[in-house]
Amino acid sequence: MREDGSAGGLQALQNDILEMIARGEPLAAVMNNLCLRAEAIAPGTICSVMTLDERQRLVALAAPSLPASYSQAVTGTPVGPRVGSCGTAIYRGEPVCVTDIATDPLWQGFEDLVLPLGLRACWSSPITARDGRVVGSFAFYYDRPRGPDELEHRIVATCVHLCAIAIEHEEVRSHNHRLAYYDTLTALPNRASFNEAITRLTAATPLDFGLMLIDIDHLKAVNDTMGHAAGDALIATVGTRIQSVAGEAVAYRIGGDEFAVILPRGTTAAQMRATACAILAAMAPPLDHDGHGIMPSVTIGAALAGEDGEDGVTLRQNADFALYHAKEIRRGGYVRFKDGLRTSITRRLQIRRDVDLALTEGRIIPYYQPVLRIDTDEIVGLEALARMRLPDGRVASAVEFQEAMADPKAAHRITGQMLNAVAADMAAWQSAGIHFQHVGLNVTSADFEKGDLVQRIVRAMERAGVRSQHLVIEITEQVFMGSRKDGVARTIEALRERGILVALDDFGTGFASLTHLLDFPVDIIKVDRSFIAAAQSSAKSSVIVEAMVGIANRLGMKIIAEGIEVEAQAEWLVAKGCLLGQGFLYSQALPATIVGGLVQRFGQKAAATTSSSSRITASAA
Secondary structure (H helix, E strand, C coil): CCCCCCHHHHHHHHHHHHHHHHHCCCHHHHHHHHHHHHHHHCCCEEEEEEEECCCCEEEEEECCCCCHHHHHHHCCCECCCCCHHHHHHHHHCCCEEECCCCCCHHHCCCHHHCHHHCCCEEEEEEEECCCCCEEEEEEEEECCCCCCCHHHHHHHHHHHHHHHHHHHHHHHHHHHHHHHHECCCCCCECHHHHHHHHHHHHCCCCCCCEEEEEEECCHHHHHHHHCHHHHHHHHHHHHHHHHHHCCCCEEEECCCCEEEEEECCCCCHHHHHHHHHHHHHHCCCCEEECCEEECCCEEEEEEECCCCCCCHHHHHHHHHHHHHHHHHHCCCCEEECCCCHHHHHHHHHHHHHHHHHHHHCCCEEEEEEEEEECCCCEEEEEEEEEEEECCCCCEEEHHHHHHHHHCHHHHHHHHHHHHHHHHHHHHHHHHCCCCCCCEEEECCHHHHHHCCHHHHHHHHHHHHCCCHHHEEEEEEHHHHCCCCHHHHHHHHHHHHHCCCEEEEEEECCCCCCCCHHHHCCCCEEEECHHHHHHCCCCHHHHHHHHHHHHHHHHCCCEEEECCCCCHHHHHHHHHCCCCEECCCCCCCCECHHHHHHHHHHHECCHHHHCCCCCCCCHHHC
16 A cells, blocks of 8 residues: 655654664664655655675665565675666765666676566665765665656655664664674673673573683783783784684683683583683794784683583682682693682682781791701801781791792782891891891792892891891792793892892702703702702712702802701711701791890801801802
8 A cells, every 4th residue: 555655654754764763673674664664655666775894895784575585696796886776876975877777787797686576777875974974775676667756756865864864873883882792902792791691601501611711921011011002912812813713612802811712502621621722722823013022822711511610600700710720830721620629719819818918917027047057056047937927926837828929919028028027137136246147038030020129138238227248049949940031140140249149949849950050150059858858768869969069069159958857967968068057956947036046145156257168158159
């Protein structure tokens, strides 16, 4: 039935379409209704609405009276100067009226799409947005060769205007949706999309999908050293590489350096591991940014829905626990959640919170274990060991809060508090007339990575009024052989230039070889307690200790045996030429007030230290 073609009829059409747009109905539904209403007002016409994709190719948005095969055939055709009526109208930005499709050159190569349908003419008008962009076309097809009449001109004017409003409204809605649900840097779905996906998946049964949480390693270092543009390039590259190997899984960017991957239903533990391995492998190629090479690296924690969590909150927590664990023990690798991990990590997090509070309240304090000349039982030095005074007054050893040292920030703060406390204790002994030689202080990788260790030591000692040469800085092989060896070497050199001795602690338990001592010279080697405990019963350990003593002596280094617990060990060490040691045979770690008295009674006297070969002095290096 023909609709009213008067001004009132067009007004009704316009009102209805605007109402549909306001209600937020899908664009295709709005355009289909528009076409059908226009066809009803102008019998003998067939309407279509075309839009463009991002590559300026036609997309058949609405053609309700044409077969689906027509829309499929037209979609994907690039616009151009001779692409039927619609493609040409969009290309020119002006109406194109073809009164005879069979003979018009604009339709050459496309006529077979419409002539079999009984269509003989086509009048297409461009749809123009407010900013002047051509965003589509509105067309009338006719069943005989002809052009538009006056009524059809009025209909098209109204419809083109409505199409522009609807398409621009959809662009705004789509843009807002992308801002709300997609990350602009990587174009991946964002945290909001991730949250919705997890909620949807955990609401259904069975729970058999996989969840991986992924962190970019060392992003802060890239930002700090190469700038945020390099950091953004790294983030974008990691996102692209994750998605490229994810297969049916969906990747999300859920934070600054955080990604997530949701694997589809039916995922097994083996499939999840395979996907993780593929992601890790995809990170191998270096990224070139402005001529600088960046080596992407990620760490992955995972959990399997159903097995590792029955609800979204638990599943995400357990995947996060796995990631947290991976970053501590397998950075650059993959860890799946397992039973007991939650309890273990919760305990570790509590320890870190306890240490953080203790640092804030100044409850990290030094205890001191004497270093003795074994053959005379004279105290020749001290090692400061970190302790934590608990709110109930009990003192916890470092072993009880060792977990906190894995956090670089906490480790750096502990060193700072220990350094200030040790300097204050030295000043107190000095004021009391207690002659002490050296105090050893352990430092961590975090202290070297900050790059301010020398300045911190000098400032602390100057404030306390104590010479820096009374301090021995102890580092482990892990720090000694860390990833920033050049920085460690420069810091060691700067310390030794100021007369501060450097000791290699727990020697023999890590990966440092004797040849490294040539590249990174130290003043003191401390042999790990495990060798001392086994030396008398194990021929191999005995040979190793003897070799260490001999090499240290030839290189002009002092050697200290750790963990001496029985007299027989002390006698054996003296016989092998090792004259310095520490351990429970002599004393456990003690508070400053007590150890000061011991040093005053049993310390090597000032006159003796000037000539004793066992004194730990800078001249030994």
